[in-house]
Amino acid sequence: MFDQHVAPMAARKIAKKEHFKRAETYAAEYREAARNTVEAKRAARKEGKFYVPAGAKVAFVVRIRGINGLAPKVRKVLQLLRLRQIHNGVFVKLNYSTLRMLQRVEPYITYGYPNLKTTRELIYKRGFGKVGSRAKGWSRLPLSDNRVIEANLSKQGIICMEDLIHEIYTVGPSFKQANHFLWPFKLNSPKGGFSKKGKLIHVCEGGEAGNRGELMDGFVRKML
Known part of the structure; x- marks a missing residue:
């Protein structure tokens, strides 16, 4: 034995x-x-x-509104971003096409540029892996063991949590595979609630929707 x-x-x-x-x-x-x-x-x-400073390479996007009054194109973009439920969050690599997508659904989301600490806390505290296949079905597994990561991302040279965090934060060559492996983050309602002006109003006007820039870190921590 x-x-x-x-x-x-x-x-x-x-x-x-x-x-x-x-x-x-x-x-x-x-x-x-x-x-x-x-x-x-x-x-x-x-x-x-x-x-x-150099422009941000990655954004963290959170859906803040439900399905009421959703136009078909907006619904499709939210599906492409994997934001199917309220308070779901995902990392998005920033380029011309993804910025256009974010602008189209801006009234339904809030987003910004996470720092290393926020990226690490999200993956450690709320990270789940998407394991399986489209044919057999997907399973949502907690990232409590590095072997889960190694079994699914070793071909990309990612074998542990720190590899995964580094790939997402730096937008490495295997960002697409690493991000696809991460199940959309399921977050709580923010502590203290949303602003009194509401979700429909842009961040610049005291609301919740749109680009928060570097202020996204504080918002995410209220939802962890």
């Missing part, structure tokens, strides 16, 4: 070491990026210029 468990236990130890090494590598990469940003801001200030 003991001999049967030696190989799996040894393999898990090796896997844990690899996961830890990758996490350290990513942490160093994030620190380096933050340091470069600070240095770029200082250099711009010295020269009397303004530092303009």
Whole structure:
């Protein structure tokens, strides 16, 4: 009986070491990026210029309104974004076509640009994997074990939670596969409720709909 468990236990130890090494590598990469940003801001200030950060690559989108009064095109776009239910959230890679889609359904969603902490908290606290196939049916599995991730994304070089977080946050070459693996996030109603002006009003006018930019982090934390 003991001999049967030696190989799996040894393999898990090796896997844990690899996961830890990758996490350290990513942490160093994030620190380096933050340091470069600070240095770029200082250099711009010295020269009397303004530092303009690179545009966001990924947005986190949350559906805030139900099905009442949905036009067919709006319904279709929400389905393409995988936002089939109220308070569902998804990551979206930003490009010309996805920005057009977000603009079309803006009265029904709120979105913004999550930082690393928010991305990590979403995946760790609310992350579920989409396992199976269209023919046999999909299963929603909690990401409580790295083996679930490895079994479905190892071909893309993603074998643990930190790999998955890094791929989503940096919009890596396998973002599409990693994002498709993540089941749409099921979030709570925000603590304290929505603003008094309501969901129909744009964020710029004190409401809830539309682009929050970097303020999305605070909104997401109220829904976790």
